[in-house]
Amino acid sequence: MQYFYSSNIINDLAILNEEESKHCIKVLRHKLNDKIHLIDGLGGLFLCKILDDNFNQCKLQIIKNEDVVQRNFKLHIAISPIKNVDRFEWFIEKATEIGIDEITPIVCNKTEKLKIKKERIQRILLSATKQSLNATIPKFNEMINFKDFINIHKNNQNFEKFIAYCGTEITNNLKSLYSKNSNTVIIIGPEGDFTDNEVAYSFENGFNAVSLGINRLRTETAGVIACSTINILNI
Amino acid sequence: MQYFYSSNIINDLAILNEEESKHCIKVLRHKLNDKIHLIDGLGGLFLCKILDDNFNQCKLQIIKNEDVVQRNFKLHIAISPIKNVDRFEWFIEKATEIGIDEITPIVCNKTEKLKIKKERIQRILLSATKQSLNATIPKFNEMINFKDFINIHKNNQNFEKFIAYCGTEITNNLKSLYSKNSNTVIIIGPEGDFTDNEVAYSFENGFNAVSLGINRLRTETAGVIACSTINILNI
Numbered sequence: 001m002q003y004f005y006s007s008n009i010i011n012d013l014a015i016l017n018e019e020e021s022k023h024c025i026k027v028l029r030h031k032l033n034d035k036i037h038l039i040d041g042l043g044g045l046f047l048c049k050i051l052d053d054n055f056n057q058c059k060l061q062i063i064k065n066e067d068v069v070q071r072n073f074k075l076h077i078a079i080s081p082i083k084n085v086d087r088f089e090w091f092i093e094k095a096t097e098i099g100i101d102e103i104t105p106i107v108c109n110k111t112e113k114l115k116i117k118k119e120r121i122q123r124i125l126l127s128a129t130k131q132s133l134n135a136t137i138p139k140f141n142e143m144i145n146f147k148d149f150i151n152i153h154k155n156n157q158n159f160e161k162f163i164a165y166c167g168t169e170i171t172n173n174l175k176s177l178y179s180k181n182s183n184t185v186i187i188i189g190p191e192g193d194f195t196d197n198e199v200a201y202s203f204e205n206g207f208n209a210v211s212l213g214i215n216r217l218r219t220e221t222a223g224v225i226a227c228s229t230i231n232i233l234n235i
Numbered sequence: 236m237q238y239f240y241s242s243n244i245i246n247d248l249a250i251l252n253e254e255e256s257k258h259c260i261k262v263l264r265h266k267l268n269d270k271i272h273l274i275d276g277l278g279g280l281f282l283c284k285i286l287d288d289n290f291n292q293c294k295l296q297i298i299k300n301e302d303v304v305q306r307n308f309k310l311h312i313a314i315s316p317i318k319n320v321d322r323f324e325w326f327i328e329k330a331t332e333i334g335i336d337e338i339t340p341i342v343c344n345k346t347e348k349l350k351i352k353k354e355r356i357q358r359i360l361l362s363a364t365k366q367s368l369n370a371t372i373p374k375f376n377e378m379i380n381f382k383d384f385i386n387i388h389k390n391n392q393n394f395e396k397f398i399a400y401c402g403t404e405i406t407n408n409l410k411s412l413y414s415k416n417s418n419t420v421i422i423i424g425p426e427g428d429f430t431d432n433e434v435a436y437s438f439e440n441g442f443n444a445v446s447l448g449i450n451r452l453r454t455e456t457a458g459v460i461a462c463s464t465i466n467i468l469n470i
Contacts, residue, residue, distance in 0.1 A: 001451075069449055090325065094456055094459070097450060097452055097453065097456045098448070098450065098452075098456065098460065099448070099449075099450060131451070131453065132450040132451050132452065133450065133451045134450060173470050175467055175470050176470070213333070213334070213466060213467075213470065214304055214334075215332060215333065215334060215367040215368065215369060216236075216366070216367050216368045217332055217333075217367065218332065218366065221329055221332050221333065224329070224459065224463075225333065225463055225467075228459075228460055228463045228464070228467070229463070229467050231448060232410055232448075232460075232463070232464050232467055232468075233467075235408050235410050235411070235448065
């Protein structure tokens with residue numbers, strides 16, 4: 001099974017962009033009247049028929065709205081970018097495959113990487129969404145300062161709020177504190193972890209400290225474990 | 236915290252190999268009489284004093300056996316190699332960080348990659364073991380044929396046995412079938428999945444089908460999710 005993506009859908013007509021058109025017509029050799037599956041990236045999944053197999057601008061007719069399994073919880077992970085770009089992009093890909101709604105890169109005191117190639121990230125998000133047969137592309141937010149992120153979320157009563165870090169004093173793990181079906185936002189720190197001031201600031205503003213297991217985890221592994229913990233607990 | 240590794244330990248004396256010696260003395264600038272932590276890769280963790288800070292052959296005296304948290308379950312994942320070597324090596328690194336005892340590469344009908352750089356894998360295993368502050372390096376077995384693997388494990392009553400694949404008929408997930416504190420072996424298929432014959436053969440020999448969630452996962456992602464599911468359920 002293969003999903004195609006278009007943001008250009010009006011009523012029951014959709015147009016694939018150049019890249020998707022080439023992939024559909026040239027690589028996968030679809031032809032006029034073939035039936036294919038299309039997502040709009042916003043949760044819509046459609047069965048379509050190819051109306052025009054132009055490999056630069058493939059036109060589709062929507063035949064049917066397909067049912068999509070809706071998750072009944074929201075997961076938002078805020079995570080420090082990582083010096084090694086591959087590791088950060090790997091987190092983006094895996095979190096998208098496993099299931100995540102929103103990702104925010106945050107600048108912490110020890111964050112060393114301050115630039116993100118947003119266009120590359122968007123391509124990874126789209127590719128992993130299609131790969132995992134999801135209909136919704138996770139939202140990737142602008143980079144924001146750690147304290148600003150806390151301030152925005154401190155009064156949000158619809159989300160359980162956690163900060164995951166390596167402190168040896170943490171006795172609670174994410175599994176034991178998280179309530180099934182709840183929306184949650186989890187903050188993951190940089191290489192070298194959060195400073196004590198950052199941890200204290202998060203506590204003052206309603207975030208709970210959690211560990212993600214007994215092993216010391218790299219930033220990107222912590223992000224993936226947080227993501228998979230929430231998804232596993234909601235099965 | 237930093238762990239060093241030696242396989243050359245006799246009584247209370249240990250010698251670091253050239254690479255570990257250079258890392259300890261040249262990169263991290265440790266000196267005579269400094270105290271450092273050493274693992275033997277087999278579960279032993281020791282506090283040591285540097286007896287000779289030769290950067291080609293650093294000698295250590297073991298001062299104390301440190302306590303190591305012992306997990307009370309064994310996890311063995313058998314997984315098909317992946318065409319993209321990075322993706323397979325990424326699985327090895329992440330499974331080691333998260334917690335795994337044994338990994339076996341298996342050749343399935345649709346496995347395309349038949350060679351593995353074992354020396355590279357051993358380096359990744361060691362590096363991820365030290366990174367995650369574990370004392371035991373996971374065992375990486377020789378590549379083996381799918382059916383041979385099944386035959387070896389079919390009568391092993393000490394392990395719960397699962398096969399994870401994408402079949403839409405699977406109603407059980409790993410979380411619901413796995414019993415906490417149990418030893419388990421989980422088989423993960425190649426890109427393109429197992430053949431019907433392979434699945435049937437595993438059923439005939441005591442393996443249970445499980446899904447790893449609602450999303451379609453790449454091979455390496457499935458491996459990591461299987462690994463994190465077992466670790467999370469044992470918290």
